[in-house]
Amino acid sequence: MGLRLAIPAAVKVILFGATGMVGAGMLRECLRDDRVHEVLSILRSSSGTVHPKLRELIRDDFFDYHDIRDELRGANACFFCLGVTAVGKTEAQYHHLTFDITLAAARTLAELNPGMTFCYVSGYGTDSSERGRTMWARVKGKTENELLRLPLKAFMLRPFYIQPLGGIKSKTRVYRVFYEIMGPLYPVLRRLTPNFVTSNEAMGRAMIELAASGYGSPILEVRDINRVGGGGRG
Numbered sequence: 001m002g003l004r005l006a007i008p009a010a011v012k013v014i015l016f017g018a019t020g021m022v023g024a025g026m027l028r029e030c031l032r033d034d035r036v037h038e039v040l041s042i043l044r045s046s047s048g049t050v051h052p053k054l055r056e057l058i059r060d061d062f063f064d065y066h067d068i069r070d071e072l073r074g075a076n077a078c079f080f081c082l083g084v085t086a087v088g089k090t091e092a093q094y095h096h097l098t099f100d101i102t103l104a105a106a107r108t109l110a111e112l113n114p115g116m117t118f119c120y121v122s123g124y125g126t127d128s129s130e131r132g133r134t135m136w137a138r139v140k141g142k143t144e145n146e147l148l149r150l151p152l153k154a155f156m157l158r159p160f161y162i163q164p165l166g167g168i169k170s171k172t173r174v175y176r177v178f179y180e181i182m183g184p185l186y187p188v189l190r191r192l193t194p195n196f197v198t199s200n201e202a203m204g205r206a207m208i209e210l211a212a213s214g215y216g217s218p219i220l221e222v223r224d225i226n227r228v229g230g231g232g233r234g
Contacts, residue, residue: 011035011036011037011038011076011077011211012037012038012040012074012075012076012077013030013036013038013039013040013075013076013077013078013079013211014039014040014042014072014075014077014078014079014109015027015030015039015040015041015042015078015079015081016041016042016043016062016078016079016080016081016082016105017043017080017081017082017083017121018041018043018047018049018056018081019043019044019045019047019171020081020082020083020171021162021164021168021169021170021171021175021200022081022083022121022159022162022200022203023079023081023082024047024168024200025164025165025166025168025199025200025201025203025204026079026081026200026203026204026207027039027041027047027049027054027204028166028168028201028204029201029204029205029207029208030053030079030204030208031049031051031053031054033205033208035208035212036053036208037053038053038055039051039053039054039055040055040057040071040072040075041054041055041056041057042057042059042062043056043057043058043059044058044059044060045058046058057071062082062101062104062105063100063101063104064104065104065105065108069108069112072108072109072112072113073112073113074113075109075112075113075116076113076116076117076211077116077117077118077119077207077211078105078106078109078116078117078118078119079119079207080102080105080106080118080119080120080121081121082101082102083098083121084097084098086135086136086139091135091138091139094135094136094139095139095142098136098139098140098143099139099142099143099146102120102143102147103143103146103147106118106120106146106147106150106152106154107150109152110150110151110152114151114152115151115152115153116152116153117152117153117154117155117210117211117214118147118150118152118153118154118155119154119155119157119207119210119211120143120144120147120154120155120156120157121157121159121203122140122143122144122156122157122158123136123137123140123158123159123160124158124159124160124196124221124222125137125158126140126141126144126156126158127140127141128141128144128145129141130142130145144156144219148218153214154218155207155210155215155218155219155220156218156219156220157203157206157207157220157225158219158220158221158222158225159198159203159222159225160196160197160198160222161189161196161197161198162198162199162200162203163179163182163183163186163189163190163197163198163199163200164179164199164200165199165200165201166200166201168200186199194222194223194226195221195222195223196222197222198222198225198226198229201229202225202226202229202230203225203229204229205228205229205230206220206224206225206226206228206229207229209228209229210228215228
């Protein structure tokens with residue numbers, strides 16, 4: 001990776017979604033990286049991870065943060081890894097669980113910590129025009145666009161296929177079986193289709209690098225994620 005620039009001293013990272021596959025990988029990379037000094041993980045149930053740098057804040061309400069504003073002050077970066085599938089949901093339901101839940105956190109953090117880095121896990125094929133035929137892509141596009149309007153250093157990561165590494169597994173059985181089947185093929189897929197394949201480790205490293213050094217574009221496709229996060233290493 002070359003010279004590693006330091007995030008400001010006594011950095012405070014706020015992490016959403018640490019019990020999901022991407023979020024668990026993000027947490028693991030934060031705890032491994034000396035540039036991250038503190039992680040406040042906001043989640044519905046404990047991740048089960050214990051570490052001197054980690055503090056968990058368990059809550060049910062992800063739409064209103066007035067009660068923990070003091071806890072959120074002073075953060076340098078937010079890694080937002082919460083996400084739900086659009087399968088079986090109406091557009092209104094998916095909008096509520098994607099746009100509303102993301103912007104509730106982002107607007108609060110922008111008010112408390114203007115200029116902080118905000119990394120959002122979006123998706124390949126997101127529709128920035130908000131007018132396409134695919135429902136989830138429109139909602140993701142609207143979410144991205146609104147995040148980019150806030151006084152944040154916002155970055156949108158658009159992964160396609162993410163291989164879980166480091167012993168991390170999906171909580172959904174069908175996905176877990178799929179990844180177990182695909183695991184042996186991952187090195188080959190990574191070489192043959194580098195613009196479509198990444199890993200949870202590369203995602204985590206990329207977000208830390210974005211907080212440390214920024215990037216030339218606010219939108220990162222798979223090739224950008226791998227370039228910033230060293231996707232060829234994991």
